Amino acid sequence: MNAPVGRLEDSLTLPQPYLLFLGDTTNAAYAKTAFGLADWAGDRCTGEWAIDGCTVSTGLPRLSPADARAAGARSLVIGVANQGGVIGAAWVAVLVEAMEAGLDIVSGLHTKLTSVAALVEAARRTGQRLIDIRTPPPSIAVGTGRKRTGKRLLTVGTDCALGKKYTALALHRAFVGRGLDADFRATGQTGIMIAGGGMPMDAVVSDFEAGAAEMLSPDAPTGHWDVIEGQGSIFNPAYAPVSLGLLHGSQPDVFVVCHDPTRSVVLGMESFALPSVEEVIDMTIRLGSRTNPAIRCGGISFNTSSYDADAAEAVMAAERERLGLPVADPIRGGAAFDALVESILA
Amino acid sequence: MNAPVGRLEDSLTLPQPYLLFLGDTTNAAYAKTAFGLADWAGDRCTGEWAIDGCTVSTGLPRLSPADARAAGARSLVIGVANQGGVIGAAWVAVLVEAMEAGLDIVSGLHTKLTSVAALVEAARRTGQRLIDIRTPPPSIAVGTGRKRTGKRLLTVGTDCALGKKYTALALHRAFVGRGLDADFRATGQTGIMIAGGGMPMDAVVSDFEAGAAEMLSPDAPTGHWDVIEGQGSIFNPAYAPVSLGLLHGSQPDVFVVCHDPTRSVVLGMESFALPSVEEVIDMTIRLGSRTNPAIRCGGISFNTSSYDADAAEAVMAAERERLGLPVADPIRGGAAFDALVESILA
Numbered sequence A, B: 001m002n003a004p005v006g007r008l009e010d011s012l013t014l015p016q017p018y019l020l021f022l023g024d025t026t027n028a029a030y031a032k033t034a035f036g037l038a039d040w041a042g043d044r045c046t047g048e049w050a051i052d053g054c055t056v057s058t059g060l061p062r063l064s065p066a067d068a069r070a071a072g073a074r075s076l077v078i079g080v081a082n083q084g085g086v087i088g089a090a091w092v093a094v095l096v097e098a099m100e101a102g103l104d105i106v107s108g109l110h111t112k113l114t115s116v117a118a119l120v121e122a123a124r125r126t127g128q129r130l131i132d133i134r135t136p137p138p139s140i141a142v143g144t145g146r147k148r149t150g151k152r153l154l155t156v157g158t159d160c161a162l163g164k165k166y167t168a169l170a171l172h173r174a175f176v177g178r179g180l181d182a183d184f185r186a187t188g189q190t191g192i193m194i195a196g197g198g199m200p201m202d203a204v205v206s207d208f209e210a211g212a213a214e215m216l217s218p219d220a221p222t223g224h225w226d227v228i229e230g231q232g233s234i235f236n237p238a239y240a241p242v243s244l245g246l247l248h249g250s251q252p253d254v255f256v257v258c259h260d261p262t263r264s265v266v267l268g269m270e271s272f273a274l275p276s277v278e279e280v281i282d283m284t285i286r287l288g289s290r291t292n293p294a295i296r297c298g299g300i301s302f303n304t305s306s307y308d309a310d311a312a313e314a315v316m317a318a319e320r321e322r323l324g325l326p327v328a329d330p331i332r333g334g335a336a337f338d339a340l341v342e343s344i345l346a
Helices: A008-012 A029-040 A064-069 A089-100 A116-125 A164-178 A189-195 A206-216 A240-250 A276-290 A310-323 A334-345 B029-039 B065-070 B089-100 B116-124 B164-176 B191-195 B206-216 B238-250 B277-288 B309-323 B334-346
Strands: A018-021 A045-049 A074-080 A104-107 A128-131 A151-157 A183-185 A224-230 A254-259 A269-273 A296-302 B018-021 B045-049 B075-078 B104-107 B130-132 B151-157 B182-185 B225-228 B252-259 B270-273 B295-302
Touching: A018 A029, A029 A074, A029 A189, A045 A064, A045 A276, A064 A116, A064 B238, A074 B191, A074 B238, A089 A104, A089 A116, A089 A334, A089 B065, A089 B295, A116 B252, A151 A164, A151 A276, A164 A183, A164 A189, A164 B018, A183 A189, A183 B018, A206 A224, A206 A240, A206 B206, A206 B238, A224 A240, A240 A269, A240 A276, A240 B018, A240 B206, A240 B238, A254 A276, A254 A334, A254 B130, A276 A296, A276 A310, A296 A310, A296 A334, B018 B089, B029 B045, B029 B075, B029 B164, B065 B089, B075 B089, B089 B104, B089 B116, B116 B130, B116 B164, B130 B238, B151 B164, B151 B238, B164 B182, B164 B191, B164 B225, B164 B252, B164 B334, B182 B191, B206 B225, B206 B295, B225 B238, B238 B277, B252 B277, B277 B309, B295 B309, B295 B334
Parallel strands: A018 A045, A018 A074, A074 A104, A104 A128, A151 A224, A151 A254, A183 A224, A254 A296, B018 B045, B018 B075, B075 B104, B104 B130, B151 B225, B151 B252, B182 B225, B252 B295
Antiparallel strands: none
16 A cells, blocks of 8 residues: 555545544444554544544544644545444534545445535535545446456455455555565455545446456556455355456456355355355356466465454364365464465465 | 336337437447347338448438438437447537437437537437436345246357347247247347337446346246346456346346357457357356256357358257257247257246
8 A cells, every 4th residue: 555556546546644533423333444444544544533422432643623634634534334324414514624624525425425415515615525435436447358467366255244355454464564565455445445545346337347346456567466355255146246347357366265164154145055165266266267367266364253262273274174275364363374475475 | 028028117218210320330249239129120210320431231221310300210229339338429410410300319328428518418409308228227226136936038148249139039039929928128228229128237336236137027927937138248358247147136047058159259359269158058057056056058049140051050050969959040040949949948
C-alpha cells in the first residue's frame, strides 16, 4: 500500500488520512470497519470522532472534524454499520460539519450518501465529495485475458466470510516485511477503505466482472506482487460469478485456499455441503489456468479462531500431512506462516 | 415463444414492425441480433438499413428510415453489437434521421441510448421513444440454490455467437410441436426482442447473477419445460461469470453444447484456443451439479453453416461416433435433430 493504486487513482482512490466516525454506537461489534482501519491503516488515521452516547473507542485520539482537518485529515470515514446499513439521522449534522471543515465523506453503507438531501446540499455548498465505495468506477472495460507483467496472488475460499481479506492483508504485510515490492488489492468495502482504493467486485455488472479484476491489478514491474483479496467461492450457488470473474481477471500465479475447519455447510445455505479444500484447489487450477496456465496453489490458510493453540496446531498438522502443502493461520503467524510465505515465493 | 414468458411478461412491449439497423459492421458474428430477428420474427421486420462500410446483410430489403416508416415500421432496432456494447459515433446521425422519420429506437447495447445527448435531444424534438431493453428488473434477489419444480434445459457453448439462442428457439419450437408445455426463456438482447420478455443476464450485477437466472425460470408444473437461452462460455476469459451464474441459477436437468466446428480460437480473443466439446461437457457437469446433481448432457448442436449438406453430415457423424451422443444442426433439422430432441426428453 506504499505504492500507488495503479490506474484507479482518479476514480477510486480515497482521500487520506482518515478521521474515523463512530456515530453513537455502544457496541464494538458494529464498529468493525473502524477497528479494521485502526488495525491495518492506523498510520493513515488521524483520529476518531463520535457523537453523544457513543461508548466505543479505537484508542486513536478524539479529534473534532476541524481539529482533524488541521492535523492533516482529508476525509471522514463512516466506521460503523447499524442495523439495515442506513445513515443515522443523528449523524447528518456531524457529516455536514465535517464537510464545512474541509473533509470529504467516505461510506460503505448500503444507503448511498447521495440519497440524503442534506448531505448533497452541503457537498454542493462546500465543494467536498460524497464517496460511496460500493459504486464501481464508471468506465470498466470488458476483459481481454491479456497476460500482464508482474506477479499476482489471489486468496480463494471454500466459503464466504472465513478469512480471505485477512489472509491477503497478512501476506501483503509479510511480503513488504521481506523487502518485496507489493500492493494489497482490495475487492470488498472494508478492504477498499484499508487500501485506500480498490474495486467493489460484487457491485460490478457481470459482463465486466473479469475486466474489473484486470483493471484492479494492472501491468507492474517484474518482481512486483499484487496480493488480491478474494471474494465468495467458486462453489457458492449465489456468488460464484463474482469469484470466477475475479479468478479469470486476476490471472494469479499463486493462490491460497482459505478455510474454516469447523464449517461443514455453506454459510446461510445449510442444504449445501462445503466443498473440500482439494475440490477448491482442483477447480481453481482448472478454471484459473484459462488465463494463467502456470497457476499453482501456494498453500492453505486456516481460520482456527475457535481452537486453542494446541488444537489449532494439531488440525493444521493433519491437513499439512494430508495435502502435502503448507497450512497456517495468519492470525497465529509463527513458523507455519513463514513456511506458507516461502511456498508462495518459491 | 407462443407461450407467455412467466412473470416477466409485462416488462416489455416493443413497437413493431422493426427496421433492422446493421451499422457499419463487416463481421456477421457481430450482427446476430439482426439475423435472429430476421429468422425468428421476420414477419415483424419491414427491412434492414446500414451505413457506408457495412458488408453484412440479413437478406431483407434495404429501406431508408423514411421508406421503412412508409411501409409500416414503428421502430429501428440496433441489430449489431460491437466489443463493449457501445453506440458507434458514426451511428448517431442515422438514429436521429430515423426518429425524424417517425421511428422509435430500440437498443440492447450496454451503453444506454439515453446517455447520448444528441439522441435525447432528437427524441425530445420528435416525440419518439428511446427504448433500452438491457435494463434488468429493479428487484432481483440474491440466489438461494433452492430446487424448483418443472424441467429445465440450458444451451451452453464452446464460445460466444455460435448458436445457443438458435438452438434454444429450435428446441422450444420442437417441444411445442410435440405438444409439450414449454417456454423459451430469453437471456440476451435478441432473444428478449424475439420473445418480448426475459432477463438481460449480462447486464445484471454480479452478486445477483444466479438470482436473476432463478427469477427467469420460476417454479412450474411437473412436465413443463423451460428452454433457456445460454450466454457466453464457462471458458471465455471475459464472459464466464455470466455463463456460470446462468448455469447455477438455471439448475438445468439437461444441457446441450453448442459448437462451431470451424472455430479453433475464441471469437475476438485469438490467443485463446477454443475449449473442446468434451471439456465443456465435463466442466458444465462439474459446476452445474452444484445446484442440480442430476444434470446431464442431452447432445450437441453443431453450427454447420459454412459446410455443404454432405460435409455437414460427415462432420456431425464423426462427432456422433466420437462422443456417443446425438449431434445435430437445428437449422438443417431432419432425423439428426429429432434424435437430439429424443435424447433430451429421454
